[in-house]
Amino acid sequence: MQTTVKVNGQVISREAIQFELERLVRFYAEHGMSQEEIREQLPDLVKKATDQAIGAKLLMDEAARLDLQVTDEDLDGEVAKIVDQVGGEEAFQRALQQQNTSVKVFREQLKRGRRVDKLIEQLVADIADPTDAEVEIYFNEHKDEFTKGERVLAQHILISPDGDTQVSKDEARAKIAAIRERVLAGKDFADEAAAHSMCPSGKEGGSLGWFSRGMMVPEFDEAAFSMKVGDVSDIIETQFGYHIIYKTDHEPAGEADLSQASDKIRDLLRHARRGERVGALVSELRDKAKIEFV
Known part of the structure; x- marks a missing residue:
């Protein structure tokens, strides 16, 4: 049975927890955690996502209490960015309909989010960025984490059977x-992927971007890393269906390089410092709040 979480009598929606979980997964994936490692740590990530959803609610309530101002012009700018991101006004309206919400309700939700943004901006405004020396120290202490693994750049096309029968297969x-x-x-591989692939990547010409060993299912992984650049694979069967791969580039493993890792390290240190400051406020608010797991 799933646990219901309440903060000061108000239920934290499962959607809010899922949102935080997806953010965590994206963050760790972008910073080098493999899909296998993410799966292994999923229970801990769910717990962390729940804590973050509670923290987000506490911050939202605190921002409302402080009555931090968000202007209509500010909201107009944020809405315009979102409209552009989803592909225009028609796509935006369709998205609202799919979520069974209105522009008015959406703007109110956006306003609450911007209030929290402003609260955090004020909270971390005086935190200095990591220096080059601090970045280098972190790199030297965690060099193994930044060793460049073998990577492949590829496109693929997936056709999935519409049933479990042999005829469908x-x-x-x-x-x-x-x-x-x-x-x-x-024929152009990207055009064929866009027209026929049953993977969401088909919209991007089948592009999977760069991926390291272990990020794909074993059959796919083995084929992609054993192929030559420029080749089209034989048909590969996986749990998802039948694939063909077009391999466009391959990078061998290499030694860690500070120049390549510095931006990632700076981001990690910046995120950690700001997280500590925000975490301290959340802890203070949490001590005063009534948190229930029912």
Whole structure:
């Protein structure tokens, strides 16, 4: 049974906890944690996401108590950014309909979020950025973490069977085989991916970006790393269906390099320092709040 979390009598929605979990997963993935490591640590990440959702609620309530001002012009600018990000006004309106909400409600939610942003901006305004010396010290103490692993850049096309029957599997395999023949005959891989791939990456021409060993399922991983750059793979069967891969680049493993790692380290240190300051405020607010797990 899932636990319901209440802060001062108000329920924290499961959507809020899921949102925090997805943010955590993205952050750790962007900073080098493999998908396998993320899966292993998922229970701890869920607990951390729950704590962060509680903290977000406490910060939202504190920002409201302080009545931090968010102007209509500020909101207009934020809405304009979001409209642009989702692909225009029509796409924005569709997204609101899918979420069963209105522009008025959306702007009110956005206003609460901007109040929290302003609270945090005030809280961390006097925190200095990490110096070059501090970045170098961190790098030297954690050099193994920044050793560059072997990576592949590739595109793929996925065709999934529409059922568990052999007929469905045969049809899916025949479809991916026909696509592969067209690619080998000169058709553009990205165009074929956009037209036929059943993976969300199809919208991006099948691009998977750079990935390291262990980030993909084993059958896919083995094929991608053993191929030559510029080759199109044979048909690969995985739990998701049938794939073909077009390998566009390959980087071997290498020694850690401070110049390449410095931005990531600076971001980590900056995030840690600001997190400590925000965490101290959340702890103070949490001590005063009534937190229930029911």
